[in-house]
Amino acid sequence: MKNSVQVTILGQIYTVRSEAGPQEVLQVSEFVNRRIQEAQNSSGTANSFTAVVLALLNVAGELFELQKRGQESGAAEERLQALLARLEKACPGAGQGG
Numbered sequence: 238m239k240n241s242v243q244v245t246i247l248g249q250i251y252t253v254r255s256e257a258g259p260q261e262v263l264q265v266s267e268f269v270n271r272r273i274q275e276a277q278n279s280s281g282t283a284n285s286f287t288a289v290v291l292a293l294l295n296v297a298g299e300l301f302e303l304q305k306r307g308q309e310s311g312a313a314e315e316r317l318q319a320l321l322a323r324l325e326k327a328c329p330g331a332g333q334g335g
Contacts, residue, residue: 246270247285272296 242259243252244266255262269292276291277283 247273247289 239254239256240259240262241252241254242262243250244262245251246266246269253262253266257265272292272295273285273288276295277288280288280291282288282291
């Protein structure tokens, strides 16, 4: 069931319909407002559109970095599993707690 939640972004009220709970939607809107404010402060721009674009670029960059780390973590997990399989093959019974 979708919830309708009113949020304020840059002084503008929006009604958001989401499967997420109202508290989560409010937390996301607070995050967005903070990121826009940070972009305005760091760039010195008073232009709201520019601040939104800068905030979006910053968040997208962080998302890509997290995805990259996740892929690297997955690759390391695969290498570890392959190494464990080789060890078990070389030392039968090693992975059986005995």
